[in-house]
Amino acid sequence: MEYETVIGLEVHAELSTESKLFCGCANRFGAPPNSLVCPVCLGLPGVLPVVNRKAVEYIVLVGLAVGGEIASYSKFDRKNYFYPDMPKNFQISQYDLPLCDGGTVRIELDGLKKDIRLKRVHLEEDTGKSVHGGTIDSSDFTLEDYNRAGVPLMEIVSEPDMRSPAEAHAYMEELHRLLRWLGVSDCKMEEGSLRCDANISVRSKGETALGVKTEIKNMNSFRSVEAALACEEKRQIEILENGGEVLQETRGWNEDRCITFLMRSKEEVQEYRYFPEPDLVPIRVEPEKIESIRAGLPELPFDRQARYMEQYNLEADTAKALVQSRYFSDFFDRCILTYKEARAVVNWLLGDVSKFLNENNIELEKTGVTPQSLVEMIRLIDDGKLSGKIAKEILPEMMKSGEPPAAIAQKMGLSQESDESRILEWVLEALRESPDAVAEYRRGKEKALGFIVGQVMKKSRGQANPGIVNKLIKQELDKS
Amino acid sequence: MTKKITEEQVAGVAHLARLELEPEELAVYTEKLGGILEYVDKLQELDTEGIEATFQVVPMSNVFREDESRPGLSVDEVLQNAPERSGDYFKMPPILESEDAG
Numbered sequence: 001m002e003y004e005t006v007i008g009l010e011v012h013a014e015l016s017t018e019s020k021l022f023c024g025c026a027n028r029f030g031a032p033p034n035s036l037v038c039p040v041c042l043g044l045p046g047v048l049p050v051v052n053r054k055a056v057e058y059i060v061l062v063g064l065a066v067g068g069e070i071a072s073y074s075k076f077d078r079k080n081y082f083y084p085d086m087p088k089n090f091q092i093s094q095y096d097l098p099l100c101d102g103g104t105v106r107i108e109l110d111g112l113k114k115d116i117r118l119k120r121v122h123l124e125e126d127t128g129k130s131v132h133g134g135t136i137d138s139s140d141f142t143l144e145d146y147n148r149a150g151v152p153l154m155e156i157v158s159e160p161d162m163r164s165p166a167e168a169h170a171y172m173e174e175l176h177r178l179l180r181w182l183g184v185s186d187c188k189m190e191e192g193s194l195r196c197d198a199n200i201s202v203r204s205k206g207e208t209a210l211g212v213k214t215e216i217k218n219m220n221s222f223r224s225v226e227a228a229l230a231c232e233e234k235r236q237i238e239i240l241e242n243g244g245e246v247l248q249e250t251r252g253w254n255e256d257r258c259i260t261f262l263m264r265s266k267e268e269v270q271e272y273r274y275f276p277e278p279d280l281v282p283i284r285v286e287p288e289k290i291e292s293i294r295a296g297l298p299e300l301p302f303d304r305q306a307r308y309m310e311q312y313n314l315e316a317d318t319a320k321a322l323v324q325s326r327y328f329s330d331f332f333d334r335c336i337l338t339y340k341e342a343r344a345v346v347n348w349l350l351g352d353v354s355k356f357l358n359e360n361n362i363e364l365e366k367t368g369v370t371p372q373s374l375v376e377m378i379r380l381i382d383d384g385k386l387s388g389k390i391a392k393e394i395l396p397e398m399m400k401s402g403e404p405p406a407a408i409a410q411k412m413g414l415s416q417e418s419d420e421s422r423i424l425e426w427v428l429e430a431l432r433e434s435p436d437a438v439a440e441y442r443r444g445k446e447k448a449l450g451f452i453v454g455q456v457m458k459k460s461r462g463q464a465n466p467g468i469v470n471k472l473i474k475q476e477l478d479k480s
Numbered sequence: 481m482t483k484k485i486t487e488e489q490v491a492g493v494a495h496l497a498r499l500e501l502e503p504e505e506l507a508v509y510t511e512k513l514g515g516i517l518e519y520v521d522k523l524q525e526l527d528t529e530g531i532e533a534t535f536q537v538v539p540m541s542n543v544f545r546e547d548e549s550r551p552g553l554s555v556d557e558v559l560q561n562a563p564e565r566s567g568d569y570f571k572m573p574p575i576l577e578s579e580d581a582g
Contacts, residue, residue: 019549026549033568034559038552054547075535082498084572130575143569146558271496276535284541 002205003240005233006213007168007198008160009225011175013185014126014151014193015058021125021152022049022092029191033145041150043088048279051076055152058184059099059123060285060293062154065182065300066118068103070290076123076277081270084144085127093155095274098122099283105158105178106302107170108320116171117159126151129192148192154185160199160210165229172196172222181301181326189221196225201246202236211236212246216260218253228253232260304329312342321350327365334371344378352395368402369395377405384418384465418465420472423456426464427472430455441477449473484517485510 017027023040040047063070077095100121107114128149133141156175162168176194179185187194196219201211216232219225231253236246251260299307301323308319323329328349335345353374357364377394380386386394386409397408409416417423430452431438440448449470456469490510494501501509552558555568564571 017547019547023552024545024548024550025552032555034555034570035568036552037558042553042558050543050545052547053544056544080496084570084575131569132574140574141566142572142575143566144572145569271492273496278536281536281538281540281543 001241003202003237004205004207005164005200005202005229006160006210007162007165007200007229009158009162009168009171010197010199011156011158011172012126012195012197013154013156013175013179013187015055015154015184016186016193017052017054017058017152019052020150021052021055021123022150025147025150027151028147029188029193031147033143034147036147037149041087041146043086049092051280051283052152055123056099056283056285057293058152058182059121059154060290061182061297062156062179062184063100063103063121064290064294064297065178066100066103066105066121068100068118068121070285071097071099071101072287073097073282073284074099075282076280077274078277079124079272079274081272083127084142085130086149087128087144087146091125091127092277092280093124093274094122099285105171105174107167107174109167109170111316114161114167116161116167119157119159121154121156124153124155125149126153154179160201160213165226165233168198168229169222169226172225176222177301177325181298183326192220195220198225198229200229200232200236202233202240212248214246214248214260215250216253217250217263218255220255224253224255227258228260231258235260298326301326301329312336312346314342314346318346318350321354322346325363327363331364331371335375338371339375339378341378345374348374348378348395352392353399356396356399367399369399370402373398373402373404380405380409380416384416384467386416387466390416390462413461413463416465417460417463418468420468423460423464423468424472424476426456426459427452427469427476429459431473431476438477484514484521 014027019025020027020036020041023038025036025038025041028036040049060070074094074097076092078090079093079095080090082089098120101119103118103121104115105118107116126148128144128146131143131145133143158171162171176187179187179194185193189195198216198219199213200216201213203209203211214232214236216228219228232251239246248266250263250265252263253260305316305319305323308314308322309316314322322332332345332349335349336342339345353364353369356367377386377391377398381388381391386405390409391405394405394408394412397403397412398405401408403411434452434455437448437451441452452473453466453469456464456473457466460469487506487510490506490513491501494506494509559565559568559570562570
């Protein structure tokens with residue numbers, strides 16, 4: 001039988017605010033344990049939470065970017081559970097009145113575009129971090145660090161619109177790009193600032209009712225989202241093929257063994273007893289507020305990609321590569337402001353600049369190169385002061401040190417020499433020292449010219465402008 | 481009249497609140513909670529058609545703080561009420577990973 005896979009994702013992203021959601025503790029990854037904690041996030045008696053304005057604005061910004069409906073009236077709720085990662089024994093979240101309803105995220109896979117609908121986007125507080133002594137199965141104690149407790153967390157819930165693990169992967173990549181594009185989250189899966197749970201079921205092709213789903217947790221990279229879902233898809237199909245029944249349950253992903261494992265069955269499904277948070281007043285997002293946030297929306301990746309194709313006559317793949325991140329794309333835009341040859345900028349950005357980024361596994365914003373210095377380098381090539389070959393040697397230095405290209409060329413002794421009188425000295429010297437080559441050239445052996453050029457380049461330590469060298473050699477040889 | 485709440489439901493709620501009830505306590509609380517629910521029934525008689533649900537009785541909305549950070553407590557202050565301390569962590573009995581919030 002042929003099967004169809006149905007996937008919905010629940011994505012959590014920590015917002016990159018300066019402070020936590022309900023108190024003024026710093027929102028920072030990697031601080032010493034329990035050093036960013038106060039009576040509010042510790043849940044001490046008598047404290048009151050106060051909502052961080054920026055966190056709400058970030059959710060509204062994301063809601064507008066995905067075309068969702070911003071709730072005019074929204075509130076927080078308590079999600080009650082017994083687990084020590086929240087000292088209060090509850091998490092403040094949003095239950096029935098999220099800040100944003102609906103919306104879509106457009107993904108592109110193998111050249112095909114598809115809109116994934118969203119159920120909602122809401123705001124909640126992150127929990128503390130548990131460190132388990134021993135293994136999870138047989139740990140003898142748990143350690144808690146509450147630095148993360150109370151960090152603003154955005155939850156984005158999709159409709160079950162994805163039909164393959166690859167689509168789920170593409171959706172994650174797109175959310176990652178969008179949230180970073182908007183500047184609301186740094187989205188580092190390895191640091192846990194972007195996390196993902198998946199609901200997956202399979203059904204026979206053509207069936208419209210949904211099959212029984214399982215929820216998969218613990219996927220810590222884009223790759224593992226796809227791998228875990230592919231593995232679970234296979235497991236469910238095998239069960240159905242053998243006449244069995246998929247059970248509704250929560251399963252974990254074991255990265256090392258590449259298997260999903262049972263975490264809890266349907267009978268153990270948590271009952272969170274949500275109720276309206278009595279310590280927080282409702283949020284009314286006024287239409288004027290929505291409009292002022294909308295006014296701050298940047299041009300979104302897909303729109304910009306289309307603009308690049310139109311405006312600079314770029315191929316789809318090229319335009320897509322330029323909008324890989326907001327910084328990368330803004331960098332290109334800023335170069336174009338002062339240098340009109342888009343193609344040259346594109347070639348350097350997607351060529352040697354990207355090569356350096358990949359080889360060093362860093363992002364463009366972490367390097368020293370600026371739009372000004374890249375354009376300066378390209379102009380030096382245009383003016384014949386730098387050969388393309390030398391520019392390729394200088395660029396990595398620009399990216400490492402942030403120094404302007406001319407200074408680096410000078411320091412490395414790589415500036416191109418275009419002064420004809422200077423080059424002529426080298427040419428005359430080379431001709432004197434290579435009588436055999438000169439004789440061969442005169443006998444009609446064009447190849448001998450290459451040897452003489454090589455000699456000149458050697459004398460100039462590679463700095464002589466090759467065009468001028470060629471011109472001058474021919475000029476001298478044709479004289480006599 | 482039919483019971484508003486069964487002993488099984490009370491036992492379930494007690495478990496969620498991590499309360500251990502003796503059988504006789506279960507009977508007592510089933511009776512008492514039933515009485516409270518019957519009282520709530522009285523309120524249901526009111527016509528609330530067209531009235532928005534009340535989530536909050538404080539007549540305010542949009543109370544925000546600016547996104548500014550300030551130092552919290554010292555680690556020693558943070559941990560002074562911890563049942564047990566290990567380094568700068570709270571130490572507690574082992575917990576199953578599967579019980580965390582989603």
